[in-house]
Amino acid sequence: MSSDPHLPAFIQSLPKTETHLHIEGALPWELLHQLEPARFPEPPESWADDFRFRSFAHFEDELLKMGLVWFTSPERYHEAAKLIFQRHVEQNVKYVETSFASGVVQFGGVNGEAIAEAIQAAAPEGLTVRVFMGIHRNGYTERSRAFLDRCMEWKYLDGIDLHGPEVLPLEDWTPRLWRRMVEGGKRVKAHAGEFGGAENVRQAIDQLGVRRVQHGVRAIEDPDLVRRLADEGVILDICPISNVKLGVVKSFAEHPLRKFLDAGVVCTVSTDDPVSFGNTLTGEYQLLAEEMGFTRLQLAEVARNGFLATARDAGVGEEYIRELDRIIAGEKARY
Numbered sequence: 001m002s003s004d005p006h007l008p009a010f011i012q013s014l015p016k017t018e019t020h021l022h023i024e025g026a027l028p029w030e031l032l033h034q035l036e037p038a039r040f041p042e043p044p045e046s047w048a049d050d051f052r053f054r055s056f057a058h059f060e061d062e063l064l065k066m067g068l069v070w071f072t073s074p075e076r077y078h079e080a081a082k083l084i085f086q087r088h089v090e091q092n093v094k095y096v097e098t099s100f101a102s103g104v105v106q107f108g109g110v111n112g113e114a115i116a117e118a119i120q121a122a123a124p125e126g127l128t129v130r131v132f133m134g135i136h137r138n139g140y141t142e143r144s145r146a147f148l149d150r151c152m153e154w155k156y157l158d159g160i161d162l163h164g165p166e167v168l169p170l171e172d173w174t175p176r177l178w179r180r181m182v183e184g185g186k187r188v189k190a191h192a193g194e195f196g197g198a199e200n201v202r203q204a205i206d207q208l209g210v211r212r213v214q215h216g217v218r219a220i221e222d223p224d225l226v227r228r229l230a231d232e233g234v235i236l237d238i239c240p241i242s243n244v245k246l247g248v249v250k251s252f253a254e255h256p257l258r259k260f261l262d263a264g265v266v267c268t269v270s271t272d273d274p275v276s277f278g279n280t281l282t283g284e285y286q287l288l289a290e291e292m293g294f295t296r297l298q299l300a301e302v303a304r305n306g307f308l309a310t311a312r313d314a315g316v317g318e319e320y321i322r323e324l325d326r327i328i329a330g331e332k333a334r335y
Contacts, residue, residue, distance in 0.1 A: 004289070010296055011285045014327065015320040017095040017306030018088060018270050018281055020214050020237035022134065023119060024067035024101055025273025028083045032070055032275075040066070046245065047278025053246050056165060056195050063276050071104055074111065074118035081122035089127055091282045094320055096123075097310065099132040099161045106144040116156040128316045131157055132189065136164035140173040148177065152184035159187030161214065162204070166196025170203060178208040189214055189237075194248055198222035205234060212310075217243055220256035230264035235309045239272035240287060241279045252291035261302075268306045297331040300324055 004010075032040045044062065045051055053059040070076055077100065088096055098119065105112040116131045123129035133151060140148055151157055160181055162174065178188045190208050193201035194215035201219045204210050205228075216236040219225050229236070238257055243249045249256070260267050269288065271279050288294040288302070304324040307317035 004296070007286065007289055007296070008282070011282050011289075011299065012092055014092065014285070014300055014303040015307070015323055016091065016093045016281060016285075016303050017097075017268060017310060017317075018093055019095075019097045019212075019268045019306055019310050020239055020270035020272055021096060021098040022101070022273050023077065023081060023084070023098045024071050024104070025063055025275055026084045026098070026271070027067055027070055027080055027275045028087075029275060031080060031083070032066055035070060039069075043278065044276065046276050051245060056246065059246055059276060063273060066275055068104075068108070071100075072108065072110065074114040077115050078118035078122050081119045082124075085123055085127055085129065088281070089124055091280065093127065093281060095128045095130075095306065095310065095316060097130045097132060097158075099134040099163070101163065102133050102135045102139050102144060102148070105133075105147055106139065106141070112147055112151065113154040113156070116154055120156045130159070130187070132159045132161045132187070133157060134161045134163035134191075135177075137162065137166075137168040137174070138164065138171065140171065140177070152181050152186055157186070159189065161188075162190035162192070162208065164191075166192065166194065166200050170207060175207050175209075178210070182209060187212070191215060193218040194243075194246075198225050201225060201229075205232075211235060212237065215239065215243070215248070217248060217256055220259055226260065226263050226265060229260075233266060233309075235305075236260060236265060236267045237270055238267050239270050239284070240292070241277050241284060242272035245277055252287065255292060257288075258292065258294075261298075266305050266309050267302070268309065269302055295331075297328060300327045300331060304328070 029043050100115050104110050119131045181188050188210050189212040190204040190210045191214040192204040198219045198221045201213055201216050202225055204213055212235050214237050240255050244252055257267060269284050271281055285299055307321045
């Protein structure tokens with residue numbers, strides 16, 4: 001438990017990235033409350049520190065009850081994104097990767113290309129935003145095939161991400177679509193190793209060719225895979241508060257983030273779904289110090305990982321890497 005009274009100011013001073021953020025799960029609560037105050041009078045119970053979801057299905061059901069009420073048009077995505085990104089700026093975040101759900105296109109009839117453009121247009125000056133479309137493991141259907149086959153042509157879409165319950169098998173269309181996206185110059189990610197085991201992380205790397213795994217914490221169960229992640233530079237975009245509230249790990253003390261970093265695996269830290277967890281990015285960093293024993297030096301190194309591994313690939317971040325290097329050097333000089 002950290003007793004550093006200056007820790008919040010130090011965390012605020014760090015230029016940061018947010019690389020694992022679901023836009024529907026980041027819905028600002030006040031927008032939902034203003035839209036339907038009688039239905040949503042108070043923030044959800046899941047914001048409490050000791051709250052734990054019963055299952056992924058419980059979490060998904062609660063999230064959909066909120067997100068589907070608001071996200072019904074590109075204009076609604078733009079309005080929410082403007083507020084979301086402004087709060088990133090307030091936390092000294094310089095680079096964001098966010099995904100929207102293909103299900104909103106498939107079942108809600110909202111134009112996916114327009115969603116991507118609306119989110120991109122909400123980015124304020126000084127904040128670089130990359131937009132991904134999250135596709136469920138069983139999301140390639142008669143209703144979605146046409147727009148999924150065309151999405152690599154969308155100007156404002158930076159890439160795709162694999163979403164959905166990991167109990168569902170990887171279907172034959174998935175490697176083909178991921179390969180086509182890469183060939184078309186887009187980026188690819190995959191959720192794996194959260195509720196599914198280490199074998200799902202290996203599958204995402206081998207069959208989908210990803211080098212960005214969302215969560216991936218269950219990879220810790222396979223030492224050979226951990227070594228491979230480090231050797232091949234595969235990045236884990238980890239969300240500690242999400243992992244604990246969803247029961248992926250039992251407690252912050254048992255979270256494998258430190259073990260990954262000690263093994264040389266590049267890890268970033270993000271919030272995942274703030275409207276469900278009641279978290280912020282600065283709160284995630286605070287928790288690393290207070291519950292997981294991270295020093296100020298280690299917090300700066302985690303922040304640097306985000307720019308080194310993700311923002312640099314997007315053509316930004318060099319000045320922030322240099323700034324973090326100065327902070328890291330200063331922290332080392334203290335000891």
